[in-house]
Amino acid sequence: MNFSKRLKKLREQKGLSQEELALRLDMPRTSITHYESGTNRLPRNQRLNDIADFFDVSVDYLLGRSETEKLTYDEEGFIEDSKELTVEELQEKYKLSVDGKPATKEELEGAIAFIRSLRGMK
Template sequence: MRFGDRLRELREERDITQKELGKLVNVSARVIGYYEANDRFPKDENVLKTIADYFNVSVDYLVGRTDIRQFSEDIVAESKIPYNLDVNGLPDEALKKVEEYIDLIKTKYKTDKKT
């Protein structure tokens, strides 16, 4: 799904007008209309961040990089998986196995360095 489609969906869920959203992010209703028609994309990253914050979604969700609306801070904080490892779409069981494997590798290399 493209940025404009996501934006329209989120705006309609909140039941606000393009004009109301424009006021919130400091752009005109016409610009919001251009965004929703996928004719334009925010040039100012602060506009993008403000929109994401208002709808309580991640910027990645807003631009279509993920279908997860908001990453849970608790899950990210608990996870031992580094951010740069692409684990999107893996079930919880698979994520647990990845974490266990990371622990195993860490243990192995800590042991090897001591000998």
């Protein structure tokens, strides 16, 4: 789904008219009309951020680059923390499991090795 369709969907989910959304975002209604019709280019970065913040979604979701509306706090923390964590820390902090069984140290090491091999193929 592209930006124009996402914007319209989010606006309608909140039960807002184009005029009401424009007032809440402090922008002309015609801008909302153009964005939703797809006849206008994308909003500038700050306006795009404002729209995403208003609807409490990520900019990636708004632009159609992700189907996930917004990362949860745990997901954001995992992404940030996992950049520097050892296998042991991953195992302890996140209690990772596959098919309902806890991932072993060896399995996590294998997964990391697999990711590294994929990256080496690029």
